[in-house]
Amino acid sequence: MLEVLRPGLQTTLQDLGRRARALGVPGGGAADPPALRLANALVGNAAGAAALEITLGGPTLRVQADGLVTLCGAPFGATLDGQPFPLWRAVTVQAGQTLAVGGTARGARAVLAVRGGLGGQEVFGSLGTDLRSGFGGLGGRALRAGDQLAWAAQPPALPPQAFLSPHLHTPTGPHVTLRVLPTPEATSGLLAALTGRAFTVSGQTDRMGARLSEAVPAPHDPARISLPNVPGAVQLPPDGRPILLLPDAGTHGGYPTPLVVASVDLPVLGQLRPGDRVTLRAVTLAEAHAALRAREAEVRRAEAALRGWYAGQRA
Template identity: 70%
Template sequence: MLEVLRGGLHTTVQDAGRRVRALGVPAGGAADPVARRLANALVGNPPGAAGLEVTLGGPALRFDAGALVSLCGAPFEALLDGQPFPLWRAVPVPAGGRLDLRGTPAGARAFLAVRGGLNGQEVFGSRSTDVYSGFGGYEGRVLRAGDRLTWADRPSVQPPRAFLSPEVQTPTGPNVRLRVVPTSDATPTLLAALCGPGFTVSAQADRMGVRLTEGVPAPHDPTRASVPNVPGLVQVPPGGQPIVLLPDAGTHGGYPAPLVVIQADLARLGQLRPGNQVQFEPVPPAAARTALWQQEQGLRQAEAALRLWYAAQAG
């Protein structure tokens, strides 16, 4: 069991998310899926195991039992019993140990994995927290002081002495390039406005989406039918300030959506923070598929190597 001593700015239980969008339920899940997969791989968990997503200001946690943990994502300052805690590594935490995650100078989120995976309320096949609907994870809300979480017990092992290549890690701002594919809503005017010098992320940024500050031409048809939304979709509301959707966004919307961020760049999207500069780069679908294949190749190689380590430990 671990006890939350300080909840942090926005700390929630997240996993790989739900696959019931046809029911109108947002997918949810970790906003940086690369950090989730690598953090879980480092401690020998399946890629979809639940952990903690920390945002901008992290929590302080006390572990009542020894655990093997890893922290991947934005470069948070982290201390274990007052000593620096390394990111992108599997690190043993002793019984009674205090892990203190503070702030990050770049990026927005990190994923904390515990060997065995965190327990939590499972809804529609996922333990991901949906704070807007109030279900999943820990009582459907962000963590606060006094909360206690448990994880599945697994045999203790020696942590791998692995360093993950920076090539597989999610880059963090302040200047972020997001590759996008135009949709049927893309007009020459919208494409010219959206794919120009760039935008600034406003203070209106959460797990539903990030609003950009500069305005663009905003065609608005009040009779427009609601259409499916996906994470990464770039909407243009009547005010003209684009909104880029994140995992907790609704499944349908009526705003024009001329661009969608490619799947390989969704992790970069999840690391946006207010003040970051964002530029959209249109690419053809073939380039989007190639980028995803290259990303998957690197991730799967890292996951396979770590699985071999833990298999050898068990054998």
């Protein structure tokens, strides 16, 4: 088990999310899915195993059994019994040790994975925590001091003796560009107002969405009906300050949505923090597909190599 001594700012149990949008349930899951997948690969887990998603300030955890742990994502500072704990590497931990995760100067989130995967409340096929709905994970809430997190027993294994290439790390601020695709609601005026300029991420940012500080002219249609939302949708509320939707956003909404962030850049969106500067750059569907295929191929090669490492130890 892991005993929570200090919970951090907002630490939740997350996996790759749930497929229940037809029921009006957000997909949820890790805001930086490649970080989750690579963290799980580093400790020999399945890609979607549940892990801790750390936001801005991390927890302090006491390890109650020997295990294998990794921390991937934004460059958080971390120590194991007071000694530096490396990111993007599987590390053997022993019962009685204390892992303390601090803060990060860039990005917003990291994933802490344990070999065997962490357990929690499963809802609609996922252990992911939905904070607004109050289900999944540890009863739909963030970690608290005194919580205990169990993982499934696995055969002992030596950690891979390598770091993952920095090329696989999700880009973090303070300046990022998000590739976006126009929707049928886009007009030439909205595209000109929203793309090619820098916006500032406001303090109104959480797992539902990131609101930008600067306003653009927002169309108003009192007859507009509620339409489906997806993570990455760029909504324009009446005040004109765009909202970029994240994994916990609702499945439907009534605001105009002229743009949607390309899937390849959703992890970058998940790493935005207040004060970051973000530029929206329009791309074609073919360009978005090509970028996603290239990124996915790189992640899968790394996952396959790490699976081979652990398979070799079982042989």
